Amino acid sequence: MTAVLDVKGISKRFGGLAAVDNASFTVEEHTITSLIGPNGAGKTTAFNIVSGFLKPDFGKVTFAGQSIEHLEPHDIYRLGMARTFQDPRVFQEMSVLDNVMVGVRQKGETPFWAIVRGAEVNSQWKAARERAEKILESVGLLARANEAASALSFGEQRFLSIARALVGEPRIVLLDEPTVGLDRGTFGQLVELMKNLVSKERKTILLIEHNMDVVMSISDKVVLMMQGTTVASGTPAEVRSHRSMVEAYLGKRHVAASQ
Amino acid sequence: MEYFQHLLIMVLIYACLTVSLDLNIGHAGILSFGHASFYGIGAYTTAILTVYAGLDWFSAMVLAFATGAIIAALIGLPTLRLGGDYFILALFGFSLIVTSLIINMEWLTNGPFGIRGVPRPSIGPYQVQSGYGMLGFIAIMTAFIFFVHWRFASSPMKAALHAVRDDESVAMSLGINVVRTKITVFALGGGFAALCGAMGAFYFRFVSADSYGLQTIILLWAMLFVGGNCSLLGAFVGPAVLMLFPEMFRFIGGQGWDIGHIQEALYGLLLILLMMFRPQGLVGNKVGLRT
Numbered sequence A: 001m002t003a004v005l006d007v008k009g010i011s012k013r014f015g016g017l018a019a020v021d022n023a024s025f026t027v028e029e030h031t032i033t034s035l036i037g038p039n040g041a042g043k044t045t046a047f048n049i050v051s052g053f054l055k056p057d058f059g060k061v062t063f064a065g066q067s068i069e070h071l072e073p074h075d076i077y078r079l080g081m082a083r084t085f086q087d088p089r090v091f092q093e094m095s096v097l098d099n100v101m102v103g104v105r106q107k108g109e110t111p112f113w114a115i116v117r118g119a120e121v122n123s124q125w126k127a128a129r130e131r132a133e134k135i136l137e138s139v140g141l142l143a144r145a146n147e148a149a150s151a152l153s154f155g156e157q158r159f160l161s162i163a164r165a166l167v168g169e170p171r172i173v174l175l176d177e178p179t180v181g182l183d184r185g186t187f188g189q190l191v192e193l194m195k196n197l198v199s200k201e202r203k204t205i206l207l208i209e210h211n212m213d214v215v216m217s218i219s220d221k222v223v224l225m226m227q228g229t230t231v232a233s234g235t236p237a238e239v240r241s242h243r244s245m246v247e248a249y250l251g252k253r254h255v256a257a258s259q
Numbered sequence B: 001m002e003y004f005q006h007l008l009i010m011v012l013i014y015a016c017l018t019v020s021l022d023l024n025i026g027h028a029g030i031l032s033f034g035h036a037s038f039y040g041i042g043a044y045t046t047a048i049l050t051v052y053a054g055l056d057w058f059s060a061m062v063l064a065f066a067t068g069a070i071i072a073a074l075i076g077l078p079t080l081r082l083g084g085d086y087f088i089l090a091l092f093g094f095s096l097i098v099t100s101l102i103i104n105m106e107w108l109t110n111g112p113f114g115i116r117g118v119p120r121p122s123i124g125p126y127q128v129q130s131g132y133g134m135l136g137f138i139a140i141m142t143a144f145i146f147f148v149h150w151r152f153a154s155s156p157m158k159a160a161l162h163a164v165r166d167d168e169s170v171a172m173s174l175g176i177n178v179v180r181t182k183i184t185v186f187a188l189g190g191g192f193a194a195l196c197g198a199m200g201a202f203y204f205r206f207v208s209a210d211s212y213g214l215q216t217i218i219l220l221w222a223m224l225f226v227g228g229n230c231s232l233l234g235a236f237v238g239p240a241v242l243m244l245f246p247e248m249f250r251f252i253g254g255q256g257w258d259i260g261h262i263q264e265a266l267y268g269l270l271l272i273l274l275m276m277f278r279p280q281g282l283v284g285n286k287v288g289l290r291t
């Protein structure tokens, strides 16, 4: 398996605080890699560095063989990496369909081609719409395509934000705590969706996830982050046996008791 | 009848200004306080090029558009990166500078006296004269400007602009070059405002600095919000209401009643009532203002 994403020694300070401190990990193609760790460990900051929203103070990020740590978010998206945010952040006033279609980059969005149009512009637009509808169907929101996004429940908005990130057919998608706030039914639906993305659509997922059952059941690889540093990495079983992991998630008492 | 023609022409020119301001404010969330200045820049460019340089009206009009767009891009480049409120202040400063430059660069602008004698447009041997000819010319220009803005608003450009307006970070995360998009839209707004300046210069045959200052900015914002954001119809309705509103008082009050002094107070009252009871404007598609 080749690493489609290679993060090497990234660091980021905010004032005196080292939010990310010499973190390294790789993500192999067609796998799910979970980034875990306690609140404030620097997982979201690492996402922001990888997706171009923050420039690292040190370190390298290589995506599909290309060094990207100096690139802007929009360039990185165009290379085939999409991300979601911790909150759904859907465009509230836009329709559900338009929300998804924003994720498709096309000729007709530039002023000149918007005026002139022509066959290519129109066919791109039509294709974007069809792709958006297909993805909305896969997340169960097609029936609500023409409603305002603000009419959706929190859980539905979360699915919409994921659909929006998928519509551009990214090679890798970064999901920041996608299961938080979902009820039991939609929770299972999302886990299924993630599994299918990798097994059927041949996507790659980098996931930040707090629910250990989800992490242990769907991850091919788990990366543990503590205080800005990646301290362990391996299969779910390997990381589970790691001492600091046990401390972080099961509490110090458990470690003391097991010694 | 002539007066009615005049009113109609004014409504059309303001409608064109409003629709291009709406491209900035309504669609892209760029709260431009410089629109009246680009309007003035277009008017002066047209007057200088036709009266002093003897250029034909069409070339002058194209160059007015280009000048407005280029100056807007140059101003937008450093200022659009600022936050919303700083951007408003920066553009406010810009509009003061433009007014001051127009008054003080006498060698180019004839200072406070303005420039007279802008020629009327002509097509072949046909010279557009006052009255219906001029109304026709302004109507054709209005149709063109509205056509372009309709194309913008009925293309994938609209969703991209609204994304930038509503959440810049999410827009970036979806591959939209936010800075470039904002500069492009701001330059287009500047260009179209300048084109309106050219239309005004051809109509009045006269340009002077006091038509493009703070009062005009406030009037344009009022027209946009009375009509409503993100609406081609609103860009007509706002100017129509605000232009015809004082006329109603003129007729009701009889000839002797000068409403000049209370006109602005009435505008203000109208705006307050509208924002309280109908924040989306009379026919707008977007609720209120967001920064």
Ligand SMILES: Nc1ncnc2c1ncn2[C@@H]1O[C@H](COP(=O)(O)OP(=O)(O)O)[C@@H](O)[C@H]1O
Pocket (backbone or CB within 6 Å): A014, A017, A018, A019, A037, A038, A039, A040, A041, A042, A043, A044, A045, A046
């Ligand atoms: N933009 C920022 N400015 C200052 N401090 C920040 C910023 N973003 C994150 N931090 C801090 O960096 C640390 C790591 O945060 P974060 O990456 O959000 O952690 P996680 O996602 O693992 O919970 C936290 O202490 C947080 O308060």
Ligand SMILES: [Mg+2]
Pocket (backbone or CB within 6 Å): A043, A044, A045, A086
């Ligand atoms: Mg986080």
